[in-house]
Amino acid sequence: MSTHCVEDIKRASAGLRGTLLASLADATTGALADDDQTLIKYHGSYQQDDRDVREERRRQKLEPDHSFMIRTRTPGGVTTPAQWLQLDRIARTYASAGLRITTRQAFQFHGVIKRELKPTLQAINAALMDTLAACGDVNRNVAVSANPLDAALHARVQGDAAALSRHLLPRSRAYYEIWLDKKPLHEAASEEDPIYGEAYLPRKFKIGFAIPPYNDVDVFAQDLGFTTIAKDGALLGYNVSVGGGMGASHGDPETYPRLGSVLGSIAPDQVIAIAEAVVTTQRDWGNRVQRKRARLKYTLDDRGVDAFKAEVERRSGVRFSPAQNVRFVHNGDRFGWIEGEGEGRCAHLTLRLLSGRILDRDGQPHLTGLRAIAERLQQADAEGAHFRLTANQNLVIADVPSRLRADIDTLVREYALDLHAHASPLRRNAIACVALPTCGLAMAEAERYLPDFLTRVETLLVHHGLGDLPINLRISGCPNGCARPYLAEIALVGRAPGRYNLMLGGDHRGERLNLPYRENITEDRIIKELDVLFSRFARERRQDERFGDFLHRVRVVGPGAFAVELIA
């Protein structure tokens, strides 16, 4: 869709209302009117169809099998057991494939049909959650490191993140009117939006808070990143980075992933002012003519980081201090039990969920199992116990009092939720986006393909004596990069059914972009290429050297790399 189109739709939408009410009432189709399909994103939903049956239904003279994806706004992925149980009920009633944890710590449901959209959103609301601004040209779900070393620090940062998420919500009351049957207010001016104006942002906007030494949120992939500066458990401030972003289009050199540029550091109480200044500057400076160049990363490259920084300082009235040195050790999750400190000796348990998909499958009743865990926590009045979704699509059961640990362990085993205990490091850390059959943008499989692909790579690693090697591997069904592929040590970016670009040379901290290695190749070819590289790695690696770093050192990728054609 051209920029012109989307910009016009936003402006003409009467505060994100469009013709949604009429679209919802139109029984001749399971779809919304065209413009409403854009607007519903701001309400937290995407219209989709089952691409597996698209062609079959065309022949059957039936419209595509339309359904909706709904995404929650869950800053830092924090969810209470009561909320979990309601979401579980919602998934079983209205959704087609269980619960899905996204790479931004939100819940997703797929397969909701149009006439059940409203009841679903009402049910979410009844859990004191919402889906506002989970999609669209607005600030999205705010990510927070899920399992940092310091619990008090987490609480503090989580508080900042939640406040920021609320502060950056669109002012429109459309959501409440359309889904929650609230009466429109009389005062026309009450919906003026000082932050978003009339046409919201030029594109999506993503904010993440990272608590070193863990960069699980991939803070340098965020449009706006806050990295905590702490000492002895006290929050001193944040490093601020801007202009990270994962999206690209195949073959279009005007689009590319970018790592955030560090502007400096601020005090904790300056978060909102800075965030607002960054968002409004992007609102005003961002490219609204060429939608493919609209993200903040391009604004920075077009206008210059220094100019941007100066504008942010001007608007916020805050001067950046020099950035502090921070160190990240990795961007993965810490699986299993981690002890807490302090009274009651609570602990966190991080579970591995492949692609964040929570379903009851043969031998793996994960949805039922997590429901049982949530019920147990509730029954036992485990005050403070809660869930945290991670940005790696995994789940933390947090603040579990020690008296309940044994029960939780039993349930985890009983419901086969203990993948983390026996999966290879490769399998524990891999990320895949949803892709087919629901994502309209997918060019190739991702989530559905991940388990088998991992098995093939694991076999290869074992063959080379590298079975325990932690590798960051990510699969994205298209170059938009929702699985943050451009930071991975090995990434597959979908080109066409069964074909991917093979990217290599990211790191394990989320601090280095990878590079294209081979384009448009099939799985067999990918495995052949990895075979050659693993073989070299096994022979030539230095002590504790990681795969991505190795590839740079020996010039397989990176400046000075020479292309080596595989002689098959």
Add this chain to the structure above:
Amino acid sequence: MSAPAALPLPAPAPLHEALLQQVQALDGHALWWLSGYAAGMAQRGNAGVASFPVAATAPGLAQAPRISIVYGSQTGNAERIAATLDARLRDAGLPTRLLRADAYPTRELKDETHLVVVISTQGEGEPPDDARGFVEYLLGPRAPKLDGLAFTVLGLGDSSYPLYCEVGKQIDARLGELGGQRWLPRADADADIDSIAIPWLDDVALRARELLTEAPVRTATVTPLHPRTTANYSRQHPFLAEVLANQRISGRESTRDIRHIELSLEGAGLHYAPGDAIGVWPRNPAPLVEQIIDLMGFDAAAEVTHQDKRLSLTAWLRDERELTRLTRPFLLAHAARARNEALDALLAAEPAQLSTLFSTHQVIDVLQRWPASWTAEDFIAQLRALTPRMYSIASSQSAVGDEAHLTVSHVAYRRDGEDRWGAASHELAELSVGEHARVFIEHNPRFSLPADDDRDILMIGPGVGVAPFRGFLQERISRGASGRHWLFFGNRHAQSEFLYQSEWQPLAKAGRLKLSLAFSRDVVRSIDGDPLPAGPRYVQDCLLENGEEVFTWIEGGAHLYVCGDATHMARDVHAALSLILQRHGGLDADAAQATLEALQAQGRYVRDVY
């Protein structure tokens, strides 16, 4: 309530001056068409009349040469180029039309004189989603000869894929194969599209001007008037119609197998009007025939003579006798042989119970349940002769030419672990493209469109009852009728049983069709309560919900049509109409009933129910 407008009187009134003048102004082609049309109108209302003549083409207007630009685009590039070409040609004063491939009316391809195709190739040599239908049609067996066509193709693709620009190549080759002449050789544009596309645009624009000044003006063909056609094919002598398409149109989630079947009437000399039916002579399913022969201990090859006809037993049972429908005479005769108390009790029981027996049992069920022995001769003699099954035709010849389309519900179920089928629906469902069905036309002049295209029509056709309305709409749209159309459709589930959904939607969007829908089993679920109905459950509920507007349409002279199940639906719809007249017309029940009967008498309320 004001009296509804009356139909024209049978005796012809003298023609108005103005009308005479108009007729005198028509050219030869149009007069031929008009005479046929008028003769056909005159023949309406006579039962059992032979083919109703229908002009095969529109009144004779020369088809001015024009360039059709068709594009198939996934990411917008092909569309952009096609639109640019269209603008350039129009700026140069040339007549063009620009169409996305899925909006191109494939029936017009045979009349096309100048065609430009701009199409991209995806993935493994695939066309863009929107162009699938167009490409399939062109490459398929039904693509017409294109001797009068000048064409050129621009393909877009990415040479880093195998099968580069494959779709463009296939289309270019196929158009040539069908007899078209290349106006310009095919061009293939790689990822750097403009380097090829811009010079190509220049070339096309240059040649377009030249070509159009050369092109002869095509005159429309004239179909001479068919007087009462003595069709060679009839009920007694059915036509072997080739199956052109056999497509399931119920979604995979539906437990019902509904088929859309396209039959060729080419060479049959048969004509039909929307509302007419096709009679199909079925053959009983071979497994059923074998099973009965086996069960009864008959000799399959034994020759049996009955009423001067001598055939093998297998042939009798397969081609000549009703097996899938149970009849009363047979049941009585069988009971006499079976001497079974339970069966005798049933026969003596309430008519309602007995009618349940007839609707749930086939001949074989009776033979299995209450065994008795028969001789082959007696068996053949007692069974009823096989009869053809009638299906409302789901098309109009003004849209599909020498074809007839059917909407068939495949009757297939299991009984005690065995398969049971409806004879004709099963045979039709099992026919492959290229095989034949034995068919004839049965005219249904009562159930036909109003003569006056200004009349509104209300069509009530749940399930496969929607079939004739597809023909109605095809006809009215092709005639440019100004009257409005309102379709009441229902089924069990919208997602899988909204028959012909993708055909109704564009009509509704264009404001040509009002749709009121009822899906009886669709619900809105609740987390903590009972599911609620999603909307109106049956078509009669839709009627009542829209009562005021329905009444206004009737008052304004609309014609009402009901097609489908006789037992419940027709009765319930009738009751709803009566209620509507009462509520909105201020009539009492008797007066409402009388009004409905009057409408029926006038031919404004007709039913095709079974």
